Amino acid sequence: MEAIDHKLVRLLQQDARQSNAQLAEKLNISASACWRRVKALEDAGVIERYSAMVNPVAMGLGFEAIVHVHLTRHDTQALARFIAAVHLREEVTECFATTGQADYHLRVLCRDIDAYNAFLEDFLFVQPAVNSAQTNVVLRRIKSNAPLGG
Numbered sequence: 001m002e003a004i005d006h007k008l009v010r011l012l013q014q015d016a017r018q019s020n021a022q023l024a025e026k027l028n029i030s031a032s033a034c035w036r037r038v039k040a041l042e043d044a045g046v047i048e049r050y051s052a053m054v055n056p057v058a059m060g061l062g063f064e065a066i067v068h069v070h071l072t073r074h075d076t077q078a079l080a081r082f083i084a085a086v087h088l089r090e091e092v093t094e095c096f097a098t099t100g101q102a103d104y105h106l107r108v109l110c111r112d113i114d115a116y117n118a119f120l121e122d123f124l125f126v127q128p129a130v131n132s133a134q135t136n137v138v139l140r141r142i143k144s145n146a147p148l149g150g
Helices: 003-014 020-027 031-043 076-088 113-122
Strands: 063-071 092-097 104-110 130-137
Touching (some): 063 113, 076 104, 104 113, 113 130
Antiparallel strands (some): 063 104, 092 104
16 A cells, blocks of 8 residues: 555545545545545455444443453354354444453443343353353443554
8 A cells, every 4th residue: 555545544534424525635636546546445455344433322322341252162163153143233343253361352332231231141141152251341431443554
């Protein structure tokens, strides 16, 4: 990627609703050249999608936790069923397979502690591959959804 592409990506991360003409003006290039660069970044997979940043609390989701999940079974079928089940749960906004003590880390958003407890009892703890889970409640966000540099 060239320096202008990095700047274009930063501008889009700041506000993806900017028009192509606005982006071109900020980059000091023609609108057609800007459009070609955006299209090339999309085709290369640098830009995966466009979305709105939503405030979870404003959406009624005031409880946020990071859940460290420990599995009992690591066979391919059990993992595939666990991953498929996680994809279906809207409370799980992010899921990471990592190294370290826990096998998976989930970011979970719920209405309140009662909704989170229901998530644990009715979903997570009934998954055959799950042995245990440790919850870290998010007290406040310090940094999230930061634009990627480059």
